[in-house]
Amino acid sequence: MEETRPVITYQEFKNLDLRVAQIISCEPHPNADKLLVMQIDLGGERRQIVAGLKPYYAPEQLVGRKIVVVVNLAPATLRGVPSNGMLLAAQSGNDVVVLIPEKDVPAGSKVL
DSSP states (O other), X not given: OOOOOXXXXXXXXXXXXXXXXXXXXXXXXXXXXXXXXXXXXSSSOEEEEEESOTTTOOHHHHTTOEEEEEOSSOOEEETTEEEOOEEOEEEETTEEEEOOOSSOOOTTOBOO
């Protein structure tokens, strides 16, 4: 059964800063079996994010891809590695897929 989450207001949703980013590099996390460490370009700003995608993607499959990222998420340290954002992905059963823009848009584009 899926987890029930509280209903949020439109204003709370508007507080999310979602942007398109391009993955510049991706490598396995040095201290975790399921995590990947990515360098992303947010249209002139580079950041590092850590995501639990290793069971679903090889690092080379992600390099160059455009993704959607929550950029105003508080920074976190995952198994000793800093992460400054979170990419969006969807899960269906045992499959996890990274959400990508339908068309090619510049890195840094806002998601409305």
